[in-house]
Amino acid sequence: MIENNDEKFKPAFCPIRHVLDRFGDKWSILVVELLSQKGKLRFSEISGHIGDISQKMLTVTLRSLEADGLISREFFPEIPPRVEYELTELGNSLIPPINNLLHWGQAHIETILDNRKQYGDKEKAKAKKTTA
Amino acid sequence: MIENNDEKFKPAFCPIRHVLDRFGDKWSILVVELLSQKGKLRFSEISGHIGDISQKMLTVTLRSLEADGLISREFFPEIPPRVEYELTELGNSLIPPINNLLHWGQAHIETILDNRKQYGDKEKAKAKKTTA
């Protein structure tokens, strides 16, 4: 049996899990980063900048970011309606750590893709050997 | 039509997407963080520390981290077999940005959960009004 006093990795206690649960989805970080670069944006503008997000996913993403207090939503009861989204202070505090991760990605993604490719080749070679 | 010269958010060009594709899954960051804290670990030790990961998912997680060159795998052909995993240099370079995000999470998760709860209550109130 393995000793386990470090509950940092156990389901209910792990802070990493909270972060992953929040930002592990396909769009949240993208929207936050976009808002940090462009400031206040309308629904259709966010949609246009990202390009391949569906209306549905943009709505649920914005709703959950709003629910968590990371963005604010201002609705203008005009016809046609207008809605503006903006990062809150809490949302802005997320930008530095996200940018750190981003820079790491930019710096190392090529190496990673290279490694992955080489690993794939190695696996193919192994497969050939065992079937030959 | 929205002008869109910023291809940073478009599918093929966005570095954020690479990072998300790599670490958006349930276990990768957890394993990397664990290895950074404990150093060299065996399969069963990782499994024991994390607690609720299935054998299958631990294998696929370790394989993909290895494929990307983030961890190294040393196999000892004993009976029963022994395998040791360790962060590579590339893997180690990931630790600072991950820790940044982690600290943000620790600092703000309570606020976020509070916000989420309040938002849920507000939504409930709205729903009552419209059905009443």
Place this chain on the structure above:
DNA sequence: CGCCCAACTTACCAATTGGTAACTATAGTT
């Protein structure tokens, strides 16, 4: 009258993710 706009909501469907349980190899132990 009917079509437009933006910002949704809804119903339905497909793909991906991850879990369970059984099976594998191999040698030592009872």
Place this chain on the structure above:
DNA sequence: AACTATAGTTACCAATTGGTAAGTTGGGCG
């Protein structure tokens, strides 16, 4: 002969995620 242990693999299944397409709202305009 049966059971142990480690580090897997495999088949199958359930839940989650995300996409498509249609409908909704309501005032302005042809």
